[in-house]
Every structure is written in structure tokens, then in C-alpha cells.
Amino acid sequence: MWDDVQYCVQHPKEARCLNTTSNYVVLHGKPESGRNFLLSPTCRINGIECPFLEHADVANYWSDAWVNAKPGGAVPVRADFIGLGINSQTARQFNQLHIHMAGVVEKTQQQLHDLEAQKRIAISPGRWSQYLVFLTGTKGNRTYRALLLDSLNYNLFALLDKYVVSPPTTMTMAHQTLIVVPKKAGKDYTGDFYVLNSDESLHDGTDTCDELLVYA
Structure with a gap:
């Protein structure tokens, strides 16, 4: 993938460089x-575990992904419901x-709406780790930590590390998956975002975003 990124930097007009x-x-x-795209930095970053991602001056890759994937974006995902995701180091x-910029399992949006109405989704990053929800993906029900944000003007990697992963837990960033589901009301996106995290330390947890995203 790094070779592909470098190629596109040198040949930005090539058809495969979207x-x-x-x-x-x-x-x-x-x-x-039409619902399977990838956004990758032009600098060398291995993955979710890289400390560089938590620096204050790092690019906001999640916001960049949404700007591309949303309806009318540069590379819009052709799906009724859109999801963004990153896998753990092991997955x-x-x-x-x-x-990943893809579709999301259709029932996920409604499940999240229902959970929000039941006040079962955190609205403050400081309480993210306390709100556990079950969502039905391609391999059954999985447990996720659920947070609602009013925009993507946050460093999601830093929030995850500070409020979920850091001591006194024994977890590491390398084992985390992170998924963003833009909130939709009717046919329109609201500007709010459900942010989901999971790892295999949770009962029925997962270290991959692939169970909620739809690529084909």
C-alpha cells in the first residue's frame, strides 16, 4: 500500500489514484x-498504534475520509448508509x-438511533468506556463502546487512547478497532457522528471493523 501511495503522489492523474x-x-x-475505498496518508504511518497520530498537529484523516465519502464528496460511497473504519494491528x-470508506450494515443506523434514544450512548468522551452496546454485524452481535460526537473536529485517536486505552487498563492501541457511522435522519446526514470502538478484551468484542462495514 505504501508503494501505491508513493506512486499516486508521483502520478496524481492516474486513474487508480482517485x-x-x-x-x-x-x-x-x-x-x-462503488462502496469500497481506502484513504491513506502520504506520510509513512504503520497504523492505529503509531503515537504520531495523537499529536496535536497531525492531519484529521477521519474528517478527510468523510469529506471524500459523503454524498457529493470527491469519492462518494454509493450506499444508503456510510461507515468509516480502521482495523487493529492484528486484523x-x-x-x-x-x-476504510464503505457502506455500513443497514440495521446499524437504526440500532444506534434506538440506543441513543435510550440514553445508552456516551455524549462525553470522558464516559466513552462506560457505554457498551451490542450491534448486529455480519458475524452476529458484537460489543462496542459507543460515543456520539457533534462533528469530526476531534482527534479520534487521541480520544480513544486517553479515555479508553490508557492506564489503569492493560489495553494497547494496537489491539483496537475504530468505526465512525455518520448519523442520518431520513435522507440527510445530521452532522453528528457515532464513534464505535471495540477490542477482544470485551466479552463478544472484536478487533476488526469489517463486521459492520459492507464493501461489495
């Missing part, structure tokens, strides 16, 4: 479809940071 900027490149995922295939 959007090339100074900070990131958007590529097709595999298999190629990923490539050691170059990449955010």
Missing part, C-alpha cells in the same frame, strides 16, 4: 466497487495506515 492531496491519497479497495492486511 484523489491525491498533500496529506492523503484515496484508492480503490479490493474487490473494487489489518497492510502496515500503512488506511481508513
Whole structure:
């Protein structure tokens, strides 16, 4: 993947380089479809475990992914419901940071709406680790920590490390998966975002975003 990123930086007009900027490149995922894209930084970052991602001046790759994937974006995901995700170190295939831009399991949006109405989703990052929910993915019910944010103007990696992973827990960033589900009301996105995290330390937890995202 890093070779692909470098190629697009050098040849930004090539058809396989869907959007090339100074900070990131958007590529097709595999298999190629209208709902399977990847956003990868133009600098060398292995993945979610890299401390560099928590620096205050790091690019906001989650916001960049949404700007591309949303309806009317540079590389819009052709799905009624859109999801963004990153896998843990153990679940990923490539050691170059990449955010999946894909569809999301259709019932996920309604499940999250219902959980929010029941006040079962954190509205403050400081309480993120305390709000555990079950969501139905492609392999059954999985446990996620659920947070609602009013925008993506936050460093999600830093929030995850500070409020979920850091001591006194024995968890590490390398084992985490992170998923963003833009909130939708009717046909329109509201500007709010459900942020989901899981890892295998949770009962029925998972270290991959693939169970909630739909690529084909």
C-alpha cells in the first residue's frame, strides 16, 4: 500500500489514484466497487498504534475520509448508509495506515438511533468506556463502546487512547478497532457522528471493523 501511495503522489492523474492531496491519497479497495475505498496518508504511518497520530498537529484523516465519502464528496460511497473504519494491528492486511470508506450494515443506523434514544450512548468522551452496546454485524452481535460526537473536529485517536486505552487498563492501541457511522435522519446526514470502538478484551468484542462495514 505504501508503494501505491508513493506512486499516486508521483502520478496524481492516474486513474487508480482517485484523489491525491498533500496529506492523503484515496484508492480503490479490493474487490473494487462503488462502496469500497481506502484513504491513506502520504506520510509513512504503520497504523492505529503509531503515537504520531495523537499529536496535536497531525492531519484529521477521519474528517478527510468523510469529506471524500459523503454524498457529493470527491469519492462518494454509493450506499444508503456510510461507515468509516480502521482495523487493529492484528486484523489489518497492510502496515500503512488506511481508513476504510464503505457502506455500513443497514440495521446499524437504526440500532444506534434506538440506543441513543435510550440514553445508552456516551455524549462525553470522558464516559466513552462506560457505554457498551451490542450491534448486529455480519458475524452476529458484537460489543462496542459507543460515543456520539457533534462533528469530526476531534482527534479520534487521541480520544480513544486517553479515555479508553490508557492506564489503569492493560489495553494497547494496537489491539483496537475504530468505526465512525455518520448519523442520518431520513435522507440527510445530521452532522453528528457515532464513534464505535471495540477490542477482544470485551466479552463478544472484536478487533476488526469489517463486521459492520459492507464493501461489495
